Amino acid sequence: MKKWLLYLVSFVVIGSVLGGCGTGEESSEKAATNDKQTEQQSGDQAATEKNEEMVTITISKDKETEYIDEKKIPIEDGAVLIDVMEDNFAIETDYDGGFITSIEGVAPKKDEQKAWMVFVNGEMASKGVKDIKLSPGDNVSFDLQAWE
Template sequence: MSKMKLFLVSLIAVIGILGGCNSEGADNEQSNVANNQPESSESNASDNENQEKMVTISVTKKKGEETVTKKEVPIEDGAILMDVMKKNFDLKEDGGFITTIEGIEAKKSEKMAWMYSINGESASVGASDLELTPGDSVNFDLHSWE
């Protein structure tokens, strides 16, 4: 009888040890899954944040009749339009006024100028003074100022 008790106690101990090891492994796996999940969510949130910090800038001629280029560009908080234009386009300026975009020059002799609108509204400040907001849509158009 004592051999039987010893056998049962040993069997229970082995089952307990094996069950504990298996449970610990499962806890680690669950912990790894749980740890990876927020990382994935954080990554998605970061991707969404980057997507939200974009503006669309289009360059046209003749009041939108001819499209020169259109780009979706990233911005940082507090981004100023002139700085974003210089960074993303071939641009020349004179005294704070944009004179050339992508090699297309606004000629004073032809009474042409680069005018811009933001979100469909004519701009009320110069490009050096306009702070962009994510999602803004800016259009620079070369047309006669008359």
């Protein structure tokens, strides 16, 4: 009787172990496939969202006759221009950070009557860079030009 009980318990244990392994492998494979599909969908969605949440910043001189740099930068709606510039370009500002005095090492020469003019979507900015809030799709231009 003990031998028969030992065989029965062994059979149940072996069956459970083998059954659990098979189910685990199938579940693991299905989970891995589902994870890959979810990652790909998330990646595709993130790429689409990133393309929609970009601003283009162009740096030039003398009414855009000389281009210095241009970058497409991901932002969140309401991002402040000075923060975006500090994160993506080497800049210097005036004493209160309202106006940029140098971008990527380019600045007006001493006693030269030039300054960085800022244009957002083709319109000259009416406030300083620390007060300009950006929206996805904005085109921002900085042009070092003579005062007029």
